[in-house]
Amino acid sequence: MEDRDWLVLKALHNEKNITKAAKSLYISQPALTNRLQQIEKEFGVQVVNRGRRGVQFTPQGEYLAKCADKMLLNIQKIKENVLNMEQNVAGTLRLGVSNFFAHYKLPDLLKLFKDEYPNIEFKVTTGWSSDITNLVYNQDVHIGFVKGDYSWGDQKRLLFAETICIASKEKIDMNDLPRLPRIDYRTDYLLKTSIENWWAENYSQPPLVSIEVDKADTCKKMVMNGLGYAIMPSMILKDIDDVHKVDIKTKDGEPILRKTWMFYHEESLKLNMVKAFVTFIEGVDLYNLDTLP
Structure with missing residues (x-):
């Protein structure tokens, strides 16, 4: 079997539809x-049974589809190892990046690294931090950037920590929060839990959520327009001066922090490009990256 055959099996298993699978591979349906x-x-x-609702994999097809992931990963590793023998920093670096990090930090970061290592290409997968952790664990990516204290048993580096704060257009009394309109946005489980626990420790009634949105940026713009207050990590609000910000704290008066980590496997450092990238990250002030000249 050729490489592309394993890609066909993987795409078809993901899509369960020949037309969609062909489109994802940029080939025709007859091909x-x-x-x-x-x-x-x-x-x-x-391999498959065709029906009105798409395709269904036979037991043999299911087995081959599972093998496809392993075969494609092995092929990728072989290519990386061969390229690595030249002792050059070159190849395709596979990164798993949390949605927040991808939006606020990744573009500047990759540009700086690309300037130093022009022969590196990137394949970036974005998603929730829990999903990125799984991608690193399964070695679908070389390095993961994760927000929150997710369990990880191999190599990890703390990149920075940020406070979680209440943001509002006008200055507000903390005692009034349960009666004020709040804007919520979709975020990862750990951050949501931290905010909920803080609220339960300080208030006996639920928040008055008046608006719910999908993205943090949308939430931020609504706060800037005086539509309510929001509770979000301070880095999202770093570029805004005309919004009041109050860090939330534990009962002991300690600020509640949200940490950003870099996860990777020790064995992946054998690849020159991974080692170079890890070393590069350790030398960058990521928290203030957007303010660097």
Whole structure:
């Protein structure tokens, strides 16, 4: 089987639809169907059953689809190891990045690294920090940038910590919070839990959530327009001066922090590009990256 055949199996298993799978691979539907027929001929089994609702994998097809992930990962590792033998910092660095980090830090970070190592390319996967942790664990990415204290048993570096604060257009009395309109946005489980626990420790009634949005940036703009207050990490508000910010604290008076980590496997440092990137990150002030000249 060729590399592209394993890609066909993976795409088809993800999409469960020939048309969508072909589109994701940027090939025609007849071309994908032809490759599928060749795979079935090579193994002498039927891989999928076609129906009105798409395709269903046979037991043999399910097995081959699971093998596809392993085969593609092995092929990628072989290519990386061969390239690594030249002792050059080159190749495709696979990064898993939390949504927040991808928006606020990643573009500047990759530009700086690319300036220093022009032969490096990037494949970036974004998502919730819990999903990124799984990607690093399964070695689908070389390095993960994760927000929150997720369990990780291999190498990790604390990149920075930020406070969580109440942001409002006008100065407000903390005692009035339960009666004031709040703007919530979709965020990861750990941050949401931290905020909920803080609220439960300080107030006996639920917050008055008047607006719910998907993104932190949308929430920030609504706060700037005086539509309510929000509770969010301070870095999101770093570029705003005309908004009042109050850090939330524990009962002991300690600020509640949200930490950003870099996760990776020790063995991945054998790759020159990974080692170079880790070393580069350790020498960058990520918290103030957007203010660097």
